[in-house]
Amino acid sequence: MIISPLLVSLDVIPSVSSSTGMYLVIYSSGASSILYIIDRLLLLEYALGFGVASIIGTIIGIIITNLIVKKTGRQSFLVLILAILMFAAMVIIPIN
Numbered sequence: 389m390i391i392s393p394l395l396v397s398l399d400v401i402p403s404v405s406s407s408t409g410m411y412l413v414i415y416s417s418g419a420s421s422i423l424y425i426i427d428r429l430l431l432l433e434y435a436l437g438f439g440v441a442s443i444i445g446t447i448i449g450i451i452i453t454n455l456i457v458k459k460t461g462r463q464s465f466l467v468l469i470l471a472i473l474m475f476a477a478m479v480i481i482p483i484n
Contacts, residue, residue, distance in 0.1 A: 392470050402466035403457070 391412060395405035424430035457463055 393474070396467055396470070402463045402470075403453075406466055406470065 392405045392409035395408060396402055400408075421430065421435070425432075453466070456465060
């Protein structure tokens with residue numbers, strides 16, 4: 389949540405910033421998943437189901453993002469999406 393806006397503020401292209409942030413999330417979530425598997429706290433059936441759903445959602449998101457960027461010719465909507473997600477997290481985390 390911090391790296392993407394930081395990269396955007398350093399004049400990195402928003403799509404590169406978003407991709408870099410998601411790339412870093414892969415390592416973090418992978419390490420957490422391995423720890424849960426070692427501790428036998430992860431139900432593999434659910435994990436595989438969510439994994440497949442995430443892959444499908446990612447592909448659909450990439451296609452929609454590319455269509456919007458191609459149609460508008462601007463990548464600024466990615467910054468708006470990042471801002472909305474950060475605001476949502478700011479509201480949801482204290483509630484939770």
